[in-house]
Amino acid sequence: MPADVLKMAKNDDDGDGDIGVKLETRQKTKRPPMYKVMILNDDYTPMEFVVHVLERFFGMSHAQSFELMLTVHKKGLAVVGVYSHEIAETKVALVMDFAARHEHPLQCTMEKE
């Protein structure tokens, strides 16, 4: 018997004449969704407070923070970072708590990317 036929016969483990065809079993490894954290403009929160929030909770330099604060002031809102669900939720809670403790109406929200 030719070698390739012998090889196929060997693959016929239950002797029914069929040889197995391995189906594609590659797992779909989906990356976890990411969330945009945004701050919203309002008429009352002092500009310096927003700058401080961006420095303190989002690790931005003073210059970056000032620029982004002005973007929010002019455009109404801006994305300040993109994080996993848990980190985004924590950032939002920390900012909302900090603003409330200082009696400023600053709003911070998250949205799936």
Ligand code: TYC
């Ligand atoms: N609009 C505010 C003011 O004029 C400043 C401000 C900027 C407030 C950004 C909130 O997310 C904000 N004092």
